[in-house]
Amino acid sequence: MSWYNEAIFYHIYPLGLTGAPKHNDYSAPVSRLNTLLPWIDHIREIGCTALYIGPLFESVGHGYETTDYKKLDSRLGTNEDLKNFVAACHEKEIKVIFDGVFNHTGRDFFAFKDIQQNREHSRYLNWYCNVNFGGNTEYNDGFSYENWGGYNLLVKLNQRNPEVQNYICDVIRFWVSEFDVDGIRLDAADVLDFDFMRALRRTAAEVKEDFWLMGEVIHGDYSRWVNGETLHSVTNYALHKALYSGHNDHNYFEIAHTVKYLQNMGNLDLYNFVDNHDVERIYTKLSNKAHFAPVHVLLYTLPGVPSIYYGSEFGIEGKKEKFSDDSLRPALDIKDYADAVQKNSCTALIAALGKIRQHTPALSYGSYAELQLTNRQFAFARDLDGIRVIVTVNNDDNAADMSLPAGNCAEYIGTLTGRKVPVQDGRINVTVAANSGEIWVPAGEMPEYIPVKTETADIEKVQEETEETTSTQTESPAQKTITAAEETAAAKAEDIQPEKTADTSAISAENSFPENTEAAAEKEKTVIVDMNKSPEDMTVDELQQAILAQMAGNGPVTDQMKKTVYDNIWHDSLVNWLKSFH
Known part of the structure; x- marks a missing residue:
């Protein structure tokens, strides 16, 4: 067992986050990296224990056309700045890995x-x-x-030239001696020479105990790269694709099949993610923004090492453009997201999941067993040392009941909601809220994450403050209330006495709805939808009403479901959502 087996990564593209110029004129260094020091506390607050940051070293443009492997990019500062930054991360018990652009x-x-x-x-x-x-x-x-x-x-x-191999290995030695780095993410590892990677692995074993090599690999049998001779891990693009399309298409079979496909490669600790500096933000990618919750429950609980790309914990948008990745790599100021863990339901969920994973070893080391699978509901277990942790997710707009084989204990507790359910005849019977997920642990076996009791007035106040804060930002505001589970997660999942547990069912959906009921009803009356129109030709209002009409065909439409629809004001996203019903 090594630190990276239990890690939760935060991923920063520093040239973008710091707002550095697009072109490097190699002039005097500007210490923009120091502006990231306040982010370290935030990274720790949301439960991340490791940082992947890069590219960092001198280059002329986006960072991947390296000019000097031993000098921090002038646009970010000096080597002393980088040394101090890594030291500050280590002080907060955060491991650091650099981007290694060696191809x-x-x-x-x-x-x-x-x-x-x-x-x-x-x-x-x-x-x-x-x-x-x-x-x-x-x-x-x-x-x-x-x-x-x-x-x-x-x-x-x-890479087959011994001089090149020796030079790059010396670069790694320099990074460890000069900056005390803990590992390297190898750019474009799927086209690196295997003998070259073996040389890097030998160097990794030499420079530092548990020095981690993780490679960027898109397709193929990941075990070709992840083994005892080459790399410790690679990027899990297969699961990345399954996580968003499995929700957009209401197809949990795709996710479950992908997990089995990966399991057949062996016991690989893959680097799991839902977005990064090369792909669209998950909040943009999802047709139904409410799926942010089950997507991240899966990210934190399926086999592998989870990673969060900077800003996505706030639910910001980022669309990939034909000739530029700038929208995926924005400059952000952490002061604009003060108290996000308390005020932003997306951030609150990420923080809760981080704490749960840190205190639940089965999520890092447990075996995987599928328990129940339909297009819209999915349950699996992570088993470790006789303890069974059960994960349930639901991508439907209605709550779902599940009966699942449990571990040998008397009771389970939902770590996000604080709900307790008895084990009866070796099973638990649970209800998973619409567009939500839950992580069930044996009561008494692990820390109980019991939500703080939240009054309705407090919820309204938090939403008003969040709307005021985000309305002045260029990023799209995160959905304020995704599920009841996320409302309870806003308390950072702190350890609270059982008598303070909230009855989440008592939180009125009407009170969390952005408009009052009369205003919503009036909107429905005034918007007439011509269903003969193509979705692309509909207005945002028409798309919202058409989606609600489709929902009504599947059963009662709650205020919470209406809120989910009305919170989505992005035309392309609504188009995809409406098409998903056909």
Whole structure:
């Protein structure tokens, strides 16, 4: 067992978060990295125990065209700034891993500059792949070379060259001795040479106990990379895709099938995520924003190491654009999200899940067993040392009942809601709220996360404050109340005496609804929907009413369900939501 087996990661793209200029003119350093120091307390508050940050080192643009592996990017500050930042993370017991961009360099890297100057006589000629002095590029160097991804800005290193291997291994040694880094995320690991990765693994074992190597891999059998000779982990893009599409399509079979597919690869500790600096934000990706809750319950409970991308814990939007990833990598000020754990239901849920996972070893080490599966409900167990933790999720707009085989104990407690259910004939019978999830642990076996009693007036006040705060920001406001489970999670899941447990069913949906009932009814009367229109041609109001009409065909529409619809004001998202009914 190592620190990374139990880690909960926070992921920062520093050039974006700090608002650094897009182009590096290599002028005097500006200590923007220091503006991230206040984020460390936030990372800890939401239950994260490790930080993946990068790219960090000198480059000319987005960070992946490295100019100097041993110098912090001038736009972020100095090496001393980075050393102090890592030390500050360690002081808060947060491990740190850097982005290792070892597949290619930028054109300003010293070895490539030497080839430009000395051409055929450069001693670094074999540091790169297929340098050809009979060719040329758009840069008119008078020679061509193998690039990465079709971009001549990124010059592909010859990873089979022992000098290149030794140089990169020395870079890792430098990062450990200079900055005390705890691991590396290897960029584009799916195209790294395997002998090169074996050299990196040997270096990892040399430099630091439990030094972690995690690779960016998109497709394929992950066990090719994750084994005793190469990497400890890779990015779990297979589960990433299943988590959002399994909810958008109301298809939990896709998620369950993906988990089985991954289990067949072996006992791999994969790096799980729902978004990152290269893909759309999960809040944008979900057709039904209320699915933010079950998606993250699964992220924190399925086998693997969970990760949160900066800002997504606030429920911000981020749409991938054709020629730019800027919207995925925004500058944020942590002061704009003060008290988010108390005021933002998305953040509250993430904080609660972080604390639950930290105190529930079965979620890190337990075996996996599927218990119940339909298109809209999914339950599984994580078993460890005779203790069974049960996870239930529901992507339907109505509550669902489940009867599930339990562990050998008298009672279970829901860690998000504080609900207690008895074990009867070896089973528990539970009700999972609409668009929600719950983590059930044996009562008495683990810390009880009992929610603080919240008065209705307090809920209204919190929502008003959140609306005032988020209305001045460019990011879309997080949905204020997703489920009753998330309302209770707003208390940060602190240990409270049982007599203070809230009866979540007593919290009036009407009081959490953004408009009063009369106003909502009036809106329904005034919006006439022509169902012959294509969803793309409908207005936001028409789409909302059409969605509610489809819901009504499946059963009673509650105020909470109406709130979920009216909170969604994004046309494309509503279009996808309406189409999901067909």
